[in-house]
Amino acid sequence: MLFNPSRDQARRFFIHSWQKHQQGLHLEDLEAVVVDVLLAHPEYHAYLSEDYIDRDWPPEHGDTNPFLHLSLHLAIAEQLSIDQPAGVRALYQQLHAQHNDAHKALHDMLECLGEMIWQAQRNQSAPDPAIYLDGLRQRIKLVR
Known part of the structure; x- marks a missing residue:
């Protein structure tokens, strides 16, 4: 079965993984990969809250969607692993x-x-x- 989360589920996964890291809780394998990506992107830490679940970052306004950027990093991590x-x-x-x-x-x-x-x-x-x-x-x- 393929993992195909909704936009909100994917964003919540990033947020939840970051919260677990900050609390020093055990991370599952994919959560650890997410945290590694997040540690390399401190500029996105401010967006790791429920306040940003519904926010859009339209490219035509020159905005970079942090969740899209992080998701692409995860896709590449998977590609490299296999x-x-x-x-x-x-x-x-x-x-x-x-x-x-x-x-x-x-x-x-x-x-x-x-x-x-x-x-x-x-x-x-x-x-x-x-x-x-x-x-x-x-x-x-x-x-x-």
Whole structure:
């Protein structure tokens, strides 16, 4: 069975994981991954409350949706853990080595993943992993 939470459920999961971390409670595996991502993004800590469950961050206003950003980080963590799409882990390792910074490498990946998703939405088609992997390869060439 696939895990397909609603927007509110996903946001509450981030909030709940952060609260458990702050209280020093035991974290389940995915909660620990969430907390690692959150620790790398202190600029989003203020949004980790019920007050922001219903808030929208329209891109046309130049806003970055912190929950979307964090969710993309989780998607990439999953991709890297299983090397799916095939070869993504090696491309990440190349970006990491070139940047000498894991977080910068992950943000390059976020941009490419976002591009693939945007193209799928625009074309009303399934996401194409080739677009994602090609984008990563282009980033590697740019960094060199």
